[in-house]
Amino acid sequence: MAYSCSLFHSSLASNSNFISLHHRNHRRFNRPAPTVISCSSSTFDSSSTTSSSNNNSPSAQKNRRHADENIRDEARRHRSTAKNTLSAKYVPFNAGPDSTESYSLDEIVYRSRSGGLLDVQHDMEALKKFDGAYWRELFDSRVGKTTWPYGSGVWSKKEWVLPEIDSDDIVSAFEGNSNLFWAERFGKQFLGMNDLWVKHCGISHTGSFKDLGMTVLVSQVNRLRKLKRPVVGVGCASTGDTSAALSAYCAAAGIPSIVFLPANKISIAQLVQPIANGAFVLSIDTDFDGCMKLIREVTSELPIYLANSLNSLRLEGQKTAAIEILQQFDWEVPDWVIVPGGNLGNIYAFYKGFKMCQELGLVDRIPRLVCAQSANANPLYLYYKSGWSDFKAIKANTTFASAIQIGDPVSIDRAVYALKNSNGIVEEASEEELMDAMAQADSTGMFICPHTGVALTALMKLRNSGIIGSGDRTVVVSTAHGLKFTQSKVEYHSKEIPDMACRFANPPMQVKADFGSVMDVLMKYLGDKAPKH
Numbered sequence: 001m002a003y004s005c006s007l008f009h010s011s012l013a014s015n016s017n018f019i020s021l022h023h024r025n026h027r028r029f030n031r032p033a034p035t036v037i038s039c040s041s042s043t044f045d046s047s048s049t050t051s052s053s054n055n056n057s058p059s060a061q062k063n064r065r066h067a068d069e070n071i072r073d074e075a076r077r078h079r080s081t082a083k084n085t086l087s088a089k090y091v092p093f094n095a096g097p098d099s100t101e102s103y104s105l106d107e108i109v110y111r112s113r114s115g116g117l118l119d120v121q122h123d124m125e126a127l128k129k130f131d132g133a134y135w136r137e138l139f140d141s142r143v144g145k146t147t148w149p150y151g152s153g154v155w156s157k158k159e160w161v162l163p164e165i166d167s168d169d170i171v172s173a174f175e176g177n178s179n180l181f182w183a184e185r186f187g188k189q190f191l192g193m194n195d196l197w198v199k200h201c202g203i204s205h206t207g208s209f210k211d212l213g214m215t216v217l218v219s220q221v222n223r224l225r226k227l228k229r230p231v232v233g234v235g236c237a238s239t240g241d242t243s244a245a246l247s248a249y250c251a252a253a254g255i256p257s258i259v260f261l262p263a264n265k266i267s268i269a270q271l272v273q274p275i276a277n278g279a280f281v282l283s284i285d286t287d288f289d290g291c292m293k294l295i296r297e298v299t300s301e302l303p304i305y306l307a308n309s310l311n312s313l314r315l316e317g318q319k320t321a322a323i324e325i326l327q328q329f330d331w332e333v334p335d336w337v338i339v340p341g342g343n344l345g346n347i348y349a350f351y352k353g354f355k356m357c358q359e360l361g362l363v364d365r366i367p368r369l370v371c372a373q374s375a376n377a378n379p380l381y382l383y384y385k386s387g388w389s390d391f392k393a394i395k396a397n398t399t400f401a402s403a404i405q406i407g408d409p410v411s412i413d414r415a416v417y418a419l420k421n422s423n424g425i426v427e428e429a430s431e432e433e434l435m436d437a438m439a440q441a442d443s444t445g446m447f448i449c450p451h452t453g454v455a456l457t458a459l460m461k462l463r464n465s466g467i468i469g470s471g472d473r474t475v476v477v478s479t480a481h482g483l484k485f486t487q488s489k490v491e492y493h494s495k496e497i498p499d500m501a502c503r504f505a506n507p508p509m510q511v512k513a514d515f516g517s518v519m520d521v522l523m524k525y526l527g528d529k530a531p532k533h
């Protein structure tokens with residue numbers, strides 16, 4: 001599949017700005033943030049230790065960081081001396097009330113004694129000592145600042161993520177705080193919807209939502225290494241996004257990273273990311289599931305810490321995207337959230353984020369979740385269609401949504417739990433459907449990845465069947481930046497894909513370099529576009 005059009009070039013744009021959405025949010029964000037938020041039994045650092053003001057008033061100057069101090073030093077100087085009453089530990093995933101099995105987060109453990117998944121369990125009683133309004137205000141007060149580490153959308157929720165980690169150990173690129181895009185034209189034109197949103201988790205440091213989990217995992221590794229635990233490097237199997245995030249965060253912390261990639265199955269843009277960040281890259285002649293099996297075997301033999309989402313630390317970071325969505329809607333709960341699924345950690349992370357907000361009184365309900373799969377890699381969809389009676393791992397086929405070409409998802413149990421407990425739905429998208437949906441979305445000003453095309457296809461199907469109503473507030477989670485997947489767009493717009501009509505292709509027009517020829521094509525174009533009366 002070669003490039004045929006020299007007009008197309010790829011480069012990865014990175015933007016971690018928080019784009020506040022609408023008037024309701026402005027009201028909240030404009031409120032002065034409290035310097036210290038006190039509560040009955042504890043005090044957490046608030047965001048306003050650094051002056052975020054541009055003015056030169058004496059009070060702004062007084063709050064200024066010392067000239068010889070960096071933001072980490074400054075955070076240390078302002079750190080609350082109150083005893084931290086919050087904690088978290090690993091427990092077997094979905095363990096019954098009688099289970100006593102648990103592990104410190106400082107242990108290197110990925111599986112329960114019975115071989116099942118683990119989950120990070122927070123001390124909910126300690127968190128409940130503060131009411132929902134407290135947490136809403138604390139999280140809101142930290143948005144858009146450079147105070148270490150709260151300028152990160154993940155670490156602005158530190159108390160719910162890794163409450164015990166020292167801020168000094170955190171490795172962060174101020175990830176998160178991604179924009180929630182009102183898909184006005186796409187919603188109106190293709191779906192008759194006026195409250196459709198796209199959460200752009202891919203507009204991030206390495207171009208995918210993986211940054212949210214990787215900052216947490218690599219921070220904990222940083223702590224483990226300081227505690228002299230046997231961690232020489234960190235490794236993952238990847239379809240291209242986990243490897244990019246792992247290598248970037250490890251490079252920032254000076255920790256060796258090792259990535260197992262299925263040969264010729266990821267995009268060039270994704271392949272070059274770990275190479276550029278200095279990771280040890282193994283290109284292996286197998287698929288993602290084969291790489292996953294190998295990394296699990298290797299990490300049980302060598303002092304390499306496992307960074308895939310089998311490791312439940314990752315999901316603690318990823319769950320903050322759910323909290324962020326609620327925050328961006330001024331703590332109003334959307335009706336639906338649609339997430340593309342592959343290894344199936346993220347759908348559970350969203351569930352967990354929403355559920356914590358409900359349990360801790362920030363909101364009174366959770367949205368219905370939809371997991372969207374490529375029809376070429378759809379083990380969850382087949383399981384759902386069997387009435388959850390018959391799960392079979394499959395051999396995943398090639399799909400343009402290459403990052404979710406996964407046939408044996410490690411988090412299958414987590415995904416089923418999330419969907420059952422959120423009245424959820426699973427949908428699938430054929431190659432033509434996902435590529436058409438991507439092209440349609442792009443034609444309304446987005447530039448999404450094929451995985452987001454899978455999620456948009458699910459939305460289209462659920463709208464057509466009337467399950468999602470025209471007025472339902474719906475969020476589609478965009479998981480990676482479209483600039484990582486330009487080749488699939490080039491092929492689509494060049495109409496190069498066998499057996500695909502590419503109905504929304506917009507190929508460039510070749511024109512001779514003379515005024516007459518250019519005028520001819522422009523006159524025709526403008527004639528076609530002129531409003532018909």
Ligand SMILES: Cc1ncc(COP(=O)(O)O)c(C=O)c1O
Nearest residue numbers: 341342343344345346403479480
């Ligand atoms: C771009 C993209 N979208 C979606 C997914 C699916 O996420 P999960 O594996 O957590 O289901 C992945 C990775 O698997 C991905 O890289």
Ligand SMILES: N[C@@H](CCOP(=O)(O)O)C(=O)O
Nearest residue numbers: 238239240241242308309343
């Ligand atoms: N899409 C993923 C696949 C691995 O998922 P993980 O969340 O378990 O790391 C990737 O980019 O590698």
